[in-house]
Amino acid sequence: MRYKYSLILLVLVACLAVGCRQAADNTPPEPQEPAQEEQQKNPAEAIREEWAKSAHATATNAESPDSPAKREACMRCHDGRAYTMQISSVEDLDTGEPVGQDCDTCHSGHGKEVWQSGLVQLPAGEVRDGGGALCMDCHNARNIPDPENRPAPHASAEADIVMGINGFQVEGKTYGSSPHTAVKDTCFGCHMADLGGGYPSHTFKSDVETCKSCHQGIDTVNMKAKDDYDGDGTVEGFQEEVDGLLKTLHDTIEAKLEGGSFTSGHGRILFQDGNGNDLENVPAELYHGAWNYFLVVNDGSRGIHNPLYVVQLLQQSILMLDGDLGDAKQL
Ligand code: HEC
Ligand code: HEC
Ligand code: HEC
């Protein structure tokens, strides 16, 4: 119901702004600026083009019958309409092929409400965070660590890392929070900035331009780290320091498994011994180290979202499992 009303409202506003040219298309209102520069693309058009090339424009594995956009436990993030209307049953969403995260997903219905309220309920707890709450509603780990059932963090652990809330923390250590939550509306500020076109970018990619207000003179997001965090004897780009720590943690966990290995699949972290047999029992600390490993990998920013917290999570996990940090600068 509510969805219908906001749709009508959206169409109405669109009519006022663009004279009903594209009312049937749900095109959100164009910004009010007069066309001072004729050559400049119409922002709504430019936005649509950027969005169409983004990962949001297509549902994950849409063709497959197993697509998460067609599964009840998954559709509320993987099908844009299911999200807007908060539908979690395939029968209730009888509207044809799945759609990715389209204009309506964020600009109407449930998405608009979360955006405006700035409040979101994550598995790891409630978060109040301006507009970024909208992104966090889908971009979170979906799970909390549990050494009994051994769930894995989902492929989208961004909210957890940005907010510094869902990593396994060793006792007695104080973990830092992100300087980057100071960015206005967090996710929006870095991923949807106006990059000169006069409208918020809809590629959803973070651009190094957005860093320069605070980190002057950098020309890559992989900016030089302040110190050697992975202990390999050189100070590299910050993302490479994080890659180095991830490799050390990975190798440390496998050393504990004495030739075995660990992976993440079907929502769980799986451990195998040297002969490829599944291990039913593993010590909690091994699971916790692996949880932190996948949390950082699945955050996808290679530490940028919360530099201090990520370095601490990885270094402490390595030390907890008797790994070697060499002469790394410990935070
Ligand atoms: C309704 C759920 C939902 C919302 C809300 C949402 N996303 Fe996404 N996002 C997804 C899904 C699902 C994917 C993966 C799409 C695919 O690959 O099929 C994705 C993909 C992405 C990607 C590309 C990831 C990659 O590895 O290529 C970025 C970046 C992104 N989203 C950023 C954002 C930002 C920023 C916001 C807030 C403005 C946001 N998302 C809001 C569900 C959502
Ligand atoms: C993943 C969420 C998401 C999707 C999908 C999305 N938008 Fe947006 N859109 C935003 C956010 C967030 C902002 C505001 C960013 C800011 O202010 O920093 C925005 C801003 C805009 C604006 C500027 C409004 C203003 O007042 O300046 C327009 C126009 C717009 N979007 C149109 C679209 C269109 C058209 C589509 C589909 C092709 C679309 N958006 C898809 C999240 C989204
Ligand atoms: C809370 C929201 C949410 C739910 C629920 C959810 N996902 Fe996702 N999923 C995402 C987001 C967001 C991404 C995009 C990854 C990123 O952020 O880079 C994603 C990515 C994926 C990917 C692509 C992974 C990759 O490495 O490219 C697969 C596959 C996937 N999800 C499967 C599922 C399945 C299966 C379910 C249900 C059992 C499910 N998802 C439930 C939010 C969700």
Ligand code: HEC
């Ligand atoms: C300080 C700026 C900043 C903030 C705040 C921020 N991000 Fe990012 N994000 C980045 C950078 C930089 C990368 C890594 C891009 C690269 O390596 O090229 C990234 C990577 C990602 C990725 C992996 C896919 C990609 O685009 O490479 C996703 C998904 C993502 N961020 C979503 C989010 C979400 C959701 C939020 C809010 C909870 C958020 N980000 C907050 C800067 C930021």
Ligand code: HEC
């Ligand atoms: C609102 C200001 C602000 C913005 C915007 C911002 N940062 Fe930061 N960043 C900080 C502060 C403050 C710190 C912590 C103090 C420091 O290390 O300089 C920090 C720390 C870092 C660190 C840790 C450095 C180290 O070696 O310990 C990295 C890496 C980083 N930022 C990268 C980025 C990238 C990449 C972007 C753009 C995508 C970005 N930042 C945007 C304020 C910002």
